[in-house]
Amino acid sequence: MKVATIPAHLPFLDQLAGRWIEASGHDPEAMGEGTIILPGRRAARALTEAFLRRMDGRSMLLPRIMPIGALDETELGLSVCGGADALALPPAVTGMTRLAVLTRLILQADGAFGTRPTLDQAWPLARALAELMDEAEWAGVNLLERLPDAVQESFAEHWQIILKFLEIVTAAWPAWLQSQGLINPVARQVALLASQARLWRTMGEQGQTARLWAAGFTHAMAPTAEALQAILSCPEGKVILPGLDTLMPEDVFATLPDSHPQAGMSHLLAALETRREDVQVWNAPGGEPARAAVLSRIMLPAAALDDWSKPGPVELAHVSRFEAADQQEEAVAISMIMRDAIEQPGHRVALVTPDRGLAARVATELERWGILADDSAGATLADTPVAVLLRLVAQAVDSRFTPVALLSVLKHPLVACGLAPGVCRATARLLERAVLRGPSPVPGFAGLCAAVRDRLEPRREKDRQRITEGETADRPFGPEPLPAFMERLAHCLEPVLGWDEAEGAVQAGVAGTRHQAAVPDLLAALVATVERLARTDEDDAATRLWKGEDGSLLASRLSELMLATDVLPPQPPAVLDGLLTAVLAQERVATRRGNNPQALHPRVLIWGLFEARLQTAETVILGGLSEGVWPPAPDAGPWMSRPMRKRVGLPPPEQAVGQAAHDFFAMAASADHVVLSSARRREGAPVVPARWLTRLDAFLAGWGGACPNIRFCLGWRNWTSRMALPCRWLRRAPRQMFPCARAA
Missing domain, CATH: 1.10.486 (PCRA; domain 4)
Incomplete structure (x- = not known):
């Protein structure tokens, strides 16, 4: 079978490394023959570490590990593998130059579309225009042809004004690119992927037997899907999906909403022309398959909630809940849970959250214990x-x-x-x-x-x-x-x-x-x-x-x-x-001034959602589980509404919610110990817990159960709060209590 999946309850990269080693016959030299394609650079680095863990420090030749999201001719090897057409591509415009020229075009409009913006106001608008172009190019949408279909006659007049404004990206900007002999960065990346796909198809037609695996993709735009199809055409080509739900009813799987964690893989399988029953399951001992089954039932769409009444797994082993009063209490509790976790030798603990404010608070609290956490998302340059x-x-x-x-x-x-x-x-x-x-x-x-x-x-x-x-x-x-x-x-x-x-x-x-x-x-x-x-x-x-x-x-x-x-x-x-x-x-x-990278604790990690994908640790804390944070609020962008995006052919904004849901599902299912953390108030205002926590409580309550609530860290918090109190001055003892002083 060309398409496989690693179950959600198993650590994806460790299992992937193990399968590659087994396919190599445990021969250290044969392990270096072949290529593994991953979604991003961080996953590529994490896979290297997974190989080291699997080999237990023994020497080996690593396969070629390439991120598909940031490729150039050198990484793809086009110039030495017959892909000479890629070398004829125009260079990509730099990001700073693109924003500056788009800003100039906005300023040249001279207030024709409303109040004339200042430079510092026009720059974010230019960034939004650049993001729109990138999104359209990844989706294979020609904005010049499709944008006129976005606005109907019945729409308000301001939509016509916006459509007129978007002529910057359909007319003025392409003309500038042509005059400079440049193309957009994403357009060049899409062209490189197309060239690489043609090269892989040629390799397949010639019967080349080098192993070529693509792993970790949960959804794919048209260019990526084309590249994955080309990989499957190779004799030793495979696509390995992370945590595909093989137990969900087929009628439900085929009609999943975009906000569901499996929706992206449903669309990907359709693009690969592969049926779900034809996907090979790479199972292995270990993990908590019952927990993954419960999480899968919790995530079912509204039309399939009658499945909750059917017998099945209803317990979440090694999963705990913590609900704090506010962000500061949540940060203090998380820091103490992390400090407690590393008491076990070799035990890694990771906080996963999209809330950068919470991550900064936790990092500060950890410094109280002399722990400098490895915050992979870093800090903003500003x-x-x-x-x-x-x-x-x-x-x-x-x-x-x-x-x-x-x-x-x-x-x-x-x-x-x-x-x-x-x-x-x-x-x-x-x-x-x-x-x-x-x-x-x-x-x-x-x-x-x-x-x-x-x-x-x-x-x-x-x-x-x-x-x-x-x-x-x-x-x-x-x-x-x-x-x-x-x-x-x-x-x-x-x-x-x-x-x-x-x-x-x-x-x-x-x-x-x-x-x-x-x-x-x-x-x-x-x-x-x-x-x-x-x-x-x-x-x-x-x-x-x-x-x-x-x-x-x-x-x-x-x-x-x-x-x-x-x-x-x-x-x-x-x-x-x-x-x-x-x-x-x-x-x-990544590294703040004054922080020595060598002083970072190797087992205390703070990840954003993007950094955490495909990774896991022995203890994982999922923090900031509130609506609008995790999952994020669907954002259609400043230029078009949901119906307009659909008519143009752009992906729906709920796709980001589906990706966030898959991140939650994958990390909650694969770690040995999981803590689900949320706060009742955020920045002084009440917030709603994440929809997945609400579903979890409702599901467990229906079966007479509940998720264990961590309360012991609140006692620790009270102890630590006393450390910050000033000491009371003691009265000096009378002189006669010191015989040495009296004798002197």
Whole structure:
């Protein structure tokens, strides 16, 4: 059989590695002959670890493991395997250039579709347009031909306006690509997959016997389905599905809604022209098959809920529930469950959640126990220290150096102004006490300098006390005299002081228009200012700012942004903060500054949904199980409604819910111990538990059972809360109780 499935109650990648080793006859050299195609890079790395676990550290040759979602000619091997047609493809436009040009096209509309957006407002719109194009290209939809079918005459007028606006992606953008000799990144990837599919079909026709497996696909767009069909045409080609439900009635399986966890595989089998009864089941001892059967019954669509009344498995072994009052209580409880789990030698524990706020809270709580968790999703680049400093400087200039904005810059850990960091902070606190407390200075840097001159000599005794009262906190560092520090600060801010002077002239009525400049020039001046601010008396700015993974990635993105935004019209400096936020919020960095990757705990893991796919651990905590979080709220996007998407041929928004449901089902079924965690309130507002938890409670209650509720961690939470309380001072014992002291 060409199509197989590994049951949901078994760890997918470990079983896949075991099957590959068995097919190789346990020959370490034969194991390296062949190729395994996986959905993503993280799954590819996890499969490598699974091979090491299976071989128990013994040497072996690994097969070629390739992610299908991020391929180029080198990874596909097209240039050396007869796929010369792929080399004739135009290069793909870079992501930053695409967003910059789309932003320019939006700004050129000049408010024809409503209020004219600013640059920082147009950039997210450009990103939404890019996502629409990517989605259409993966689905094989020609937007130029299909978009006119989206809007009917009976629709409101604003839909016609949106359709007119989308001519940016159907007319203006393709014309720009053609003039530059470029294509969209997804269009190029689709073309590469088509070339690879043709190559695999040629290999099949020639009877080449190298093993070729594709594993872990739960759904497939048209290009991926075509590639999987080509794999099946090879003599040794196989497609291995994760957790296909082979017990569900056929009439139910054929009509599953898109929000069901098996809907994607139902569509995939149809695309592969394979019947479910023809799928081979790769079973093995171990796991909890009864638990997987219960979860399958819980997930049944509404039309098949009469199956709940039929006899069958009704117990969830090694599954517990925890319902917290709020996110903080949930995070504390999860951290203690994880700390308890690693008491067992070799035991791995993973938190799986799409809620980045919950993940950050849990990571912080784990640090209380000296545990640095491996958070695979990382942090957004916009929240790294250097990016925050860039945005703070932009905000300070835009606010004309108000006290709060200026102090936010001066008290940033990376700011030194050419001094020792401790001296700089001591001087910043002196500036705050002597000048910035009380009435605000006149807006602008000149007004700040005038306030320093006027208030440097306090006229009242209480003012003098206020200035000197904080000096002991700065020891052993002493502040620099304020006049000298203001000259130093003026030198650091020199690249952007012209913006402040121009804004002051506008507010004074001397000039009629605000300062504008090319976006690359604005960014270059901002970066130059930050580099001057970050310089110390010992280290230069490059050593402090652009080191580490976060610093090097930020430097790379800023360079790309400066090159790409050359096509934009001149802009005022006020857009910089919003632009940097819009650009950097979508980038993620794996390692935070100051965190040593070697110090990460090897058995404490935090995964997002994408990172967790196909992986498992001995204990898995599924956190943030609330409606709107996990599962996410269906989002049709800003451009079309559900009926319009259907007429155009785009996938329904419920498909994302179905993928989230499959993630929940797979991880809850495969781990040895599972904890289902939710909170009653989120960000101060009540939330509804995930629909799967509601179904679980209803199903178990109908059979007179219940999911065990973890309460022991609440007692631990009470103990840990006492650790944060201040100690009570004990009275000193009388001297006569110390005979040694009396004798002395």
